[in-house]
Amino acid sequence: MTESLKQILLHTQAVRPMVHSITNNVTINDCANIILAAGGTAIMAQDEREVEEITSHADALALNMGALRAQEAMLLAARTAKRLCHPVVLDPVAAGASRLRSEMCGRLLAERLVSVIRGNASEIRALAAGQENAAGVEVDALDRVTEQNLAESAAWLGQFSRQTGAVVMLTGVIDLITDGQRTAVLRGGSELMGRITGAGCMLTSLTALYCGANPNKLFEAAVAAAEVMNRCGEQAQVRVRKEMEGTASFRTRLIDAVSLLTADDLANAHQIQLI
Template identity: 40%
Template sequence: MKMENENNLYESFASILRHVEETKPLIHCITHPITMNDCANLVLAVGASPNMASHPEEAAEFVSLASVLAVNLGNIADDRMEGMQRAAARANELGIPILIDAVGVSCSTLRRRFAHDFIEAYHPAVIKGNSSEIRALCGLDSHGSGVDAGAADAVTADTFAAAAGEFGAYAAAHRAVVLASGPVDVVTDGVRACGIANGTPVLAKLTGTGCMLGVLTAVYMSAHKPWHAAVLAAAAMGIAGEQAAQEAKGMGSFHVGLFDAISNVTLADIWKEKRFLLIQ
């Protein structure tokens, strides 16, 4: 695998951010009540518009107006699963890109089976999860603890190349981009791979930061560059977390500070502060 030329990467990031600023895309997020408010506010914070409709009788109608569909398997429920399927079917008809956040698939047979079926049926452009969740989807040994990644599955600078190869094979087989979050986030489509080492352990102490990364990726996907969108989102979220942690007095101020930081992070900040790992 390879990494894209840095000049091309910078220009792609710039065009994505311009697209969001100019179009204010509507992002249809079918997610769960634990993090719904934070996800909606994050979409707003970066200049897009959220819609959170999940009822099966209206999901397809609402997604018809959207630029991207993001579905999240956290706190799963029957009606939400049906709403996801109906919305995804309509999104496929209209050519609207889809992101699936495979929350909890490393520990739940129900969610893992649903994710496999959803991916086969609706061909999401981005498949996101933490490292344990992505390993579970790939059929690899996985050590998730509830919806959290197991320490044994964490991707580091030393294991990045191996993880990119394993996740890349899955991405290529499904013609998708895989985004695996962790100490080093991995983004790969089976041809290109990037590790993003930005972030802070404090992010893992605030529920929903992984879900927020998913919807941030969906916002950037509205420019129809899913690989670049995932790399940009992982870098922006990691850098915002670092900035918030510097000023935080505790988890309450970190939560507020994270929204302040993601609202104000610029391409110049991202390009200066990025810590990318490449496969040589």
């Protein structure tokens, strides 16, 4: 898969796609910056009076359930993106923690508006099972993907992908990405990602960027995004440890690493297993 990932990055950097993100206020700046760092352009419109027009100009749409007040805007934007055959990436933040979030995710999936779903294990399980989960944005210990339950996790994730017609990215200590036929297992990354806000949101934005540039290769684009985040997280951690810095510096170093990463760097460092 090495050559495929390399081509995803090269094409993204060549075409400089625009990503329209409807995301939460906590991480909106980080999401915009990581899109720019990876070679794209970002716009973060949320007013329902303009989102259809804005979405029509963009190459991809990222929807983050942290932006609960923008639900009508999300639906309008997603319908526009689907009509134009532009990828829509859904981040079901805290899906299952409230009925409002669950119902909104359900509407998007029921209308088949979503191209890629990116969430942690608890969020993806909540969507797949339709069950409430009081754990919120954190991963419940019972939902974690481990080496011991890897095959079982890949099986139900593949089934969920086939049901929704979307590529599904379950990210954590072990990442699983599937289009219902192929499943990639990614290992690595940095434990410091769990100690800053927005690591998942940034990954969702990165996924939308690569999907926008490569709309006919959504599975490969999703794998590339997760691998970029893992490798850049590792590089950022090495840097902050060396400089005796903390988590605030880690966020900056992470975005720095994304901005400096080349396609050859990724091809030489990948740790991907296809099952």
